Each structure stands twice: as structure tokens, then as C-alpha cells.
Amino acid sequence: LKKINDPIKKDEIVAQSKGFFGLFKSSVQSPIDGVIESISKITGQIIMREPPIPVEVMAYIDGEVVDIIQNEGVKIKTHGSFIQGIFGIGGETIGELAMVANNPNEVLTEKDIDKAFKEKIIIGGSIVTYNALEQARKVGVKGIVIGGIEDQDLKQFMGYDIGVAITGSEQVGLTLVITEGFGKMSMANRTFQLLKSLAGKRSSINGATQIRAGVMRPEVIVPMEEVRDSKKTADISTGAGLGVGMAVRIIREPHFGAIG
Numbered sequence: 001l002k003k004i005n006d007p008i009k010k011d012e013i014v015a016q017s018k019g020f021f022g023l024f025k026s027s028v029q030s031p032i033d034g035v036i037e038s039i040s041k042i043t044g045q046i047i048m049r050e051p052p053i054p055v056e057v058m059a060y061i062d063g064e065v066v067d068i069i070q071n072e073g074v075k076i077k078t079h080g081s082f083i084q085g086i087f088g089i090g091g092e093t094i095g096e097l098a099m100v101a102n103n104p105n106e107v108l109t110e111k112d113i114d115k116a117f118k119e120k121i122i123i124g125g126s127i128v129t130y131n132a133l134e135q136a137r138k139v140g141v142k143g144i145v146i147g148g149i150e151d152q153d154l155k156q157f158m159g160y161d162i163g164v165a166i167t168g169s170e171q172v173g174l175t176l177v178i179t180e181g182f183g184k185m186s187m188a189n190r191t192f193q194l195l196k197s198l199a200g201k202r203s204s205i206n207g208a209t210q211i212r213a214g215v216m217r218p219e220v221i222v223p224m225e226e227v228r229d230s231k232k233t234a235d236i237s238t239g240a241g242l243g244v245g246m247a248v249r250i251i252r253e254p255h256f257g258a259i260g
Helices: 130-139 151-158 189-197 231-235
Strands: 013-016 027-029 034-039 046-049 064-069 073-077 080-084 087-089 093-099 120-123 143-149 175-182 202-206 219-223
Touching: 013 046, 080 189, 093 189, 120 189, 130 151, 143 151, 175 202
Parallel strands: 093 120, 120 143, 143 175
Antiparallel strands: 013 027, 034 046, 064 073, 080 219, 087 175, 093 202, 202 219
């Protein structure tokens, strides 16, 4: 009764036997709404497909969709502040930036974190302790941006030695972005002051790190609504990569941390 790609309704008859002299007919009803996907000429098996279910994918950043990549996703353009770290764990997350440290040298401890920071991305100073990480996870902090961390504390928090593989897929309850490196390392003052000036704004962070081929660094992105809506937007460079006159930061010795 039905052919491939024919639409069907639940309880609608899709197949029926010829019967015997028009009697003793048997029929098959569709258990779903949908379409006929395939029909086997050998066994008579019918495969039905339900209507597609829309899947909502949350954007990583605020911005403007400028391109659609067929069957893959979209490209989003935004204007704002972009900070790269040295190492991180955890994937993409979004939250309001909240300053915890008063200066880039402060140690972030569990006493600094309370329920007021639930669903926030908190900014610390030189290092975060293991107990602070656990407290942050307990109260529901979405992410931490900090200068450094002890390798042993990270291992204890993760429950295993993370090694040097690609990070970003860890399910540990929060995202961590290390801006300087391992050990107690004061956050670069320029970075700290920039984050301080952005406190209270909606931010997107990602701890994904890949050190070998195809280097990828953890990041903090703060879209700026006032910049994006400004008529001066056209004057802002939108090119990717490095350009003459751009400020850069050295992340290896002998000039590690230098900005210019």
C-alpha cells in the first residue's frame, strides 16, 4: 500500500496481504508518524523513520553569524577582548567574570570562594590550591582563570596524571585556564588589569590545550557589545593571525612573560 518515501501516520495501514478470495486479509499498521525509509523485496521488512528532531546547539560566543558550513556548523564573528593561556582543562563554558584576587600575586584559597560565585568565572592571582578547586566545584563555579597551579594539585583534582595529551574533554565540573604555567606564578599584570576591567561582563572560556602539532591554547573571550554596535567597527582589524604593530607575549625562555 505504501512506497519508499511515502509519508505515514500512526495506526495507518502500510501493508496488507491479498488474502484468500478476498477473505482472511491481514494488515500492518504504522506505529509512528513519519516516512517509509526502505522496503525489503525479499523479506517484506519495512523500515520507518520518524520526523527529524531539531537539535539546539548553544553558541560559544555572542556575535554575528557570518557563514554557514553545510552539515557542520556556523562561523560567528565578534569584537571584544581575547586572552590566551598556557595550559587548561575542561571545555567551553560561559559565565560572568568575577574578580576574587585584589592583585596578581594573591593565592586563591578555598576561603575566597563562596556561594556568591555560583555559575561565575572567577579570576585569581598567582596560584590556585587543591582545596580551592574542590570548593569551586562544590559551589558551582563555572571556571577559574589563574596564573599557575602545582602539578600535584592538578593531578589530585583530576584523579589521574593528565600528561601532555590534548585537553578539553575532561568532565571535572569546571574549566580551568592557566595564564602563566605550573607552580606559583603571578599573573602578568597587563592580563590581570584587563580581566579586572572586564569584571561583571559575560565571558566565554575554553581550557582545551594542544601543545604538539596544531598548537591550541586555552582562551578567554569577552565580547564587547558597545564595540560591536559602534559605527567605528569597520576600522577594527578583523584579520586572523599576527600583524605588524600587534602586542605579543613571549611564552618561552629566555624572555618568558615579556609583552611588547
